[in-house]
Amino acid sequence: MRRGYIKFVANFKKLLTAFSFFRLRSADLEYFQYKYPSIFAVFLVVSYWVLSRTIFEIDLDAAIANATTLMGVLIGFYIAALAAVTSFPNESLNSVMAGNAPRIKERGGAEFSPITRRRFLSILLGYCAFLSIVVYILGSASASVKFAARTNEFLEVILKAIWWSGYTWLLASLLTVTMLCLHYLIDRMHRP
Template identity: 35%
Template sequence: MNIPGVRQLFTPLNYIRIRRGTVKMWYDWYMPTAISGMVVMILISTDWSINTFGSNGLIEQVVELLKMLIGFYIASLAAVSTFPSAVLNQGLAGESATLKSKRRGKEIVIPLSRRRFLSYLFGYLAFMSLVLFISGMAINLLTPLAKVHISSSIIPWVKGVVAFIYLFWVSNILVSTLLGLHYLTDRIHRPVDGNVIKNDDK
């Protein structure tokens, strides 16, 4: 069923669909998988003695961090979208970033400028932070019920799966945040050829 307007609500997720050679796959999937996998292995090796799902546990601490990050991402999105800079309107150095889109029934490939790429990036980070914030609260609220209604023999497996999925997306926004900070602190101040700009107006 096609509900009018729903697709627009998920526009920030278009960031995942952006293609830029193999490097973006590392940022979006490979690095987060490695990070979340290592964290879950540590949790399992300690027999879940590290507080993960309980009060003041790992997930609750992540939720508290996300409270602050959501505002930062929205402010960064606003700044990138409105900051007057010719450099931001240039394409990305190296491999270009592209996004497939449908226009009037035809699929086209859109090359992205630095400004549009960063807008998608920080829009995605704001969206996912909100999703993880709500998901983290739900996990903490449902944990006592899960202990009652789920067999004790499979609880460790459930913990592992839930922790891995949640921490994967946390790792995903962590890596993406570092990428965004790289662009905001350095890359947007250099032209495509990598030379230092002497005058920001040029």
Template identity: 30%
Template sequence: MIMYQLLRPLAYMSIRDDSKWKIDILLPMLFSILATCTIYALPVAPVIFGKDGVIQLLMGLFQILPGFYLTALAAVATFNRPDMDNLLPDPAPTVEVSVRGRSTKIELTRRRMLSMLFGYLTFLSFGIYFVSLAAQIGAPSVVAMTPAWLLWYVRCAFSVGFGFLLWQMIFITLFGLYQLSDRMHQPD
């Protein structure tokens, strides 16, 4: 029960909708692979770790993002608009929730979907920050312990994985901004 509660922000990824996977999985994976290939194809690859590395430059952003996402979550949860509690248009996205210990499928309202979205983004931004911190601290040890022939593959795998999380956060944020700034003002 406690793990269900602690990991509930991840429920956003279990929302069932026909096109959501493109924003959540497809686009982030494509951009991550493209960015990684571009980085390693450059004549002088940018520094990823260390004092002036890409991760160090992004750490400031990762520190402020949870506050932004929590503010957006609070705003969505308290919007005083009745249409926020209407079901999303057909086919409405669905999600499985636990009600009195039993799994139940429910259709989503705009408020619930946006709450789940910004809850996930808050969780993801904390996660990316701690992955970045661990990477900054652990990179020298990983480099020292990894055979030279394997190091390039480790760097590529990290770049694709980290890039996927970063691009996923960007695309889901853009989708959330679309929902808040445009879609919620359109008639269903």
């Protein structure tokens, strides 16, 4: 029984490999992991609450539908980009990044070790691919799930606020990491 449980947990961890992005450590990486997505998400949520019905009529259902359509396209883009980065025959991608290279603590390891440019880009693109799938699923679910007529109004407001805050943070994280990935693909990948 215990062996089956250990095997179950070990295999389940493989499903969470896309979250390796949060195991990376670097001097500036926490800005892209937490700070920028959080600031951007708070800005969007506060802007919505301030501007909605005072200056603009904002159709959140249409926004989710448009984001879901975009995610359907981005999933393929991220997976194709991941395949290209992992197979691109550029030897400089196999070298450890210059300067204060991002480090990762391997599962079960005790120390952080620096990673190559190829692995760094693979981690970024893998996170983006996974996150775009999650946002796609959440957007699709949002279109088909509605509150029951007898739901407490206060509970409905609280749940909607939690939903929108989380959904907005996921979108902000996807945008932030995509921009970081583009920076490395455009500028940093070709430097020695």
